[in-house]
Amino acid sequence: GENVEQHPSTLSVQEGDSAVIKCTYSDSASNYFPWYKQELGKRPQLIIDIRSNVGEKKDQRIAVTLNKTAKHFSLHITETQPEDSAVYFCAASKGSYQKVTFGTGTKLQVIP
């Protein structure tokens, strides 16, 4: 089955700095890679996703890159703000109705 590794497990940055979280996946058939943000006691919420036919996607301060050859994808957050503090999960899926395999999570702390 699919295996998703995520690094780092914790990340502290100063407000205004950038944060990068990296994930690798094992199944070359995976074609959809969402990123979820989960605040303490809250539900996971999709913040950005990327499909296998796209190499990069950006939404304001958040961007995701995908390298299918290396089976590697990354989340980039620029100009971090205290409200970005949360646990971030990467995930991989082979499509609708299929299992979504989550990475182990990165706890991001943005220091004011």
Added chain:
Amino acid sequence: DTEVTQTPKHLVMGMTNKKSLKCEQHMGHRAMYWYKQKAKKPPELMFVYSYEKLSINESVPSRFSPECPNSSLLNLHLHALQPEDSALYLCASSQADTYNEQFFGPGTRLTVL
């Protein structure tokens, strides 16, 4: 309505009790999911329903019994649970297209005594 709702928010039950968790969505999604999430861990898939039929069961013990009575509702029936089953139970739903953007409910915090 763009939300997935879950009831109850919190549930405490004994090992001999029978209880049910409920999930509802009105986004027209035809796939619904149950996840279990332990503290500081990622969500772990339990079941997937596709067009009201069970399509994936991730080898979940039979003390968890899912049910999808219609396209908007998903239940998880609980019986004879163990203390290690205490966790946050998340429901999610997604559209019937190629990709799998899942929308999560707020979860039910379950404690088994």
